[in-house]
Amino acid sequence: MxxxxxxxxxxxxxxxxxxxxxxxxxxxxxxxxxxxxxxxxxxxxxxxxxxxxxxxxxxxxxxxxxxxxxxxxxxxxxxxxxxxxxxxxxxxxxIPDISGVVRLGSPDDYGERVLPNVLKRFAQSHPSVAVDVVIDQSSNLRRRLAERQLDITLFTVCRNIPPEAEVLLTEPIVWGGAKGGCAHMREPLPLSIWEDGCAWRADALEALGRDGRDYRIAYMSAHTAGQRSAILSDLAIAPFPKSFIGDDIVALGPKEGLPELSNYSLAMIVAHDASAPVKAAADHIRATFELFRETGRF
Structure with a gap:
């Protein structure tokens, strides 16, 4: 009734x-x-x-x-x-009636972990804006932006941050290994990394070189999901951002006989002639990382 x-x-x-x-x-x-x-x-x-x-x-x-x-x-x-x-x-x-297309680039790791939430919220507030996403290696993304194939790109870098870049996040790189695993004890040290141009790879290999540690590339993957598989199977260890560690992957370091790694930064570059939709998308990305810095969650 x-x-x-x-x-x-x-x-x-x-x-x-x-x-x-x-x-x-x-x-x-x-x-x-x-x-x-x-x-x-x-x-x-x-x-x-x-x-x-x-x-x-x-x-x-x-x-x-x-x-x-x-x-x-x-x-x-x-x-x-x-x-x-x-x-x-x-x-x-x-809210102004903003419409158009945003061409956004991101490395695989953040494309998997962060972009889904960013794009979901952006679509809710700007339903007339289409976002085309390119997932690629950081060095390739910066080249695509320079060639005007992208409007915004995220990229990882350990040093020599470009003056036009905006740093969104800085955190340590650590060695990721399987919980209870023994891959880090093997000689030569089995690694899971990607090709030249990856900031984490460069830092890890430099550190091993300074330490005089022999290594071999046991697993190559451009995707963090693939690297996680290599770690979880105890096939190899991999340089990972500290925030990626959790569940059955643990951080390894000097206590396990591994060299300490550097910090890295996730940075963003927005095209100098950015349109209104591009600026709005960049603001959403900034807000996402501000929330992460406050709460530790994306």
Whole structure:
């Protein structure tokens, strides 16, 4: 039976729904608080308000994790649709009607880990802009940009950062090995790397040369997924960014008899004559890495 007109159903607050979705996606009240620019206590109060309105629990909480209840799973679909519809409606009035094509270049590793989230959010806020993505080696991407085949490119570099580049992230390179593996004990040292032009390769080989350590190329892959396979099978070790370490891949170093590696930077270059869509895409990329620096999550 429908509710009487003089007793309308309560309205769900968009800010509360945004917080709810952030918690569901990050699995953490603290990370969600950073993402929505609120304190953890304020986020907890929002969720309590939401659960009071619905008369249902939307999260199961314990000391280590947060997960959705069955009702929370149902609400998540509605919340995403409501927020998407709100963005679409508001954008028709207050966001300039930007349309066009953005040609974006990225190394494989960040193309796999970061770009899906960037492009998803960008498509939501700029539905009239098409993004064409090229995944390639950093040296090739910089050449493509110079030849005006790209409008924006991300690339990795260990030193000699071009003056026109904007550094998005700097972190250590470490040796990645299988948890409990022994590949790093073998002689010559088996490596998984890619061809010349890879910043991580150059740094790793220089370090091994300084250390006088014999090595052999046991596995070659242009894709981090392939390198992960080589590591997890204990076929080889590979130079990896510290943020890529996790699960069954551990960081190795001097304690395991391996030379310490340098830092590397992920940088971005935007074409000097960038169009409005290109500038908007660059802003989205910057915002993604600002969030990563604050929360440690993409």
């Amino acid at each position: 429908n509710a009487p007109l003089n007793h309308p159903l309560p309205l769900l607050d968009l800010d509360v729904l945004r917080t709810f979705v952030a918690i569901a996606e990050t699995g953490s009240f603290t990370l969600a608080a950073n993402a929505v620019f609120r304190t953890p206590s304020a986020v907890s109060m929002q969720i309590k308000k939401l659960e009071d309105i619905l008369g249902r629990s939307v999260f199961m909480r314990d000391a280590r994790s947060v997960s959705l209840t069955q009702d929370g799973e149902m609400l998540l679909g509605y919340a995403r649709r409501i927020l998407a519809l709100n963005r679409e409606a508001v954008s028709k009035f207050i």
